[in-house]
Amino acid sequence: MEPNPSADLVRNTERGLYCAAGDFHIDPWRPVTRAVITHAHGDHARRGHGRYLATRASDAVLRARLGDISLDVLDYGEPIDIGGVRVSLHPAGHVLGSAQVRIEHRGEVWVVSGDYKVESDPTCAVFEPVRAHTFVTESTFGLPVYRWHRASRVFAEIDAWWSANAAAGRTSVLFAYAFGKAQRLLAGVDASIGPIVCHGAVEALNAAYRASGVSLPATARVTDPVAMDRALVLAPPSARGTPWLRRFGEYSDGFASGWMRLRGARRRQSLDRGFVLSDHADWPGLQMAIRESAAQRVIVTHGYVAPMVRWLNEQGLQANAFATEFGDEAAEAES
Numbered sequence: 001m002e003p004n005p006s007a008d009l010v011r012n013t014e015r016g017l018y019c020a021a022g023d024f025h026i027d028p029w030r031p032v033t034r035a036v037i038t039h040a041h042g043d044h045a046r047r048g049h050g051r052y053l054a055t056r057a058s059d060a061v062l063r064a065r066l067g068d069i070s071l072d073v074l075d076y077g078e079p080i081d082i083g084g085v086r087v088s089l090h091p092a093g094h095v096l097g098s099a100q101v102r103i104e105h106r107g108e109v110w111v112v113s114g115d116y117k118v119e120s121d122p123t124c125a126v127f128e129p130v131r132a133h134t135f136v137t138e139s140t141f142g143l144p145v146y147r148w149h150r151a152s153r154v155f156a157e158i159d160a161w162w163s164a165n166a167a168a169g170r171t172s173v174l175f176a177y178a179f180g181k182a183q184r185l186l187a188g189v190d191a192s193i194g195p196i197v198c199h200g201a202v203e204a205l206n207a208a209y210r211a212s213g214v215s216l217p218a219t220a221r222v223t224d225p226v227a228m229d230r231a232l233v234l235a236p237p238s239a240r241g242t243p244w245l246r247r248f249g250e251y252s253d254g255f256a257s258g259w260m261r262l263r264g265a266r267r268r269q270s271l272d273r274g275f276v277l278s279d280h281a282d283w284p285g286l287q288m289a290i291r292e293s294a295a296q297r298v299i300v301t302h303g304y305v306a307p308m309v310r311w312l313n314e315q316g317l318q319a320n321a322f323a324t325e326f327g328d329e330a331a332e333a334e335s
Helices: 056-066 151-167 181-188 200-211 243-248 263-269 283-293 305-314 328-334
Strands: 017-019 024-026 034-036 051-055 071-074 080-082 085-091 099-105 108-112 134-139 171-175 196-198 232-235 251-256 273-275 297-303 318-321
Touching: 051 056, 051 085, 056 071, 056 200, 134 283, 134 305, 151 171, 151 181, 151 251, 151 273, 171 243, 181 200, 181 232, 196 200, 200 232, 232 243, 297 305, 305 318
Parallel strands: 024 034, 034 051, 051 071, 108 134, 134 297, 171 232, 171 251, 196 232, 251 273, 297 318
Antiparallel strands: 017 024, 080 085, 085 099, 099 108
């Protein structure tokens, strides 16, 4: 049977994904009265909404990014009734506080994933498969070429690079997205190698993580008196090519990103090292999440949308796409 969009529990509108039965939007990109937010990245959590609903774990990072907002929070798995629709938030494993939104109405269940990864991450709750009739999924890395090594192997590679630079009296500058990726790196590297210095944009999010109870090693600011020739410097991609880097003298630079999986991407960045580490699911991870949702209908929101829709239909599922404005921040952060 072909889908009937007018009868769907969630549909796409000019303001964003909308649940008419409960009269709320999910990660809307235009101002709305009530927004359910999957996580605090800028393409999913925007300013200007009347009321926000998100996980309790995302409280500090949402306020750090959006300021003083009208925010209601739920624990993971805690249900709430919105206009007769049962809504609950379940771990997405993407960044601190990230959630999948489970929506149940008159026996029908939809799950909107936002962004997610299935590998465990000590800085956020691990992804939880949620069964649904319809699963709305991202597809940032939805091609077979994107397969991640285990994070422990990547952290060992970073530690070896940092140790070699420190022995040579060279600062190690590692570019990574300031929210989520930087804190995952902090939790994963061997902090005994040398001091860890963070760009101000990273340090602001570190404070929100620590306030949320996430354990991170000690970090310093650039202005603090530390041995820079042994330091690991964490900075956002926007710091590349700026005068801010001159203070480190001789340094080696690297980038932690899923896009580093492709040799061409590494060459274009003209970096000393590329480390393949992403907070999004790889190809097997996307397949696993979709399979474990048990959904017979899958809607793809962003990333490699057309290949993923085609592949899903070839697997016998009913698949189509929502044209959303998600993904811009991931592309900026990871490219």
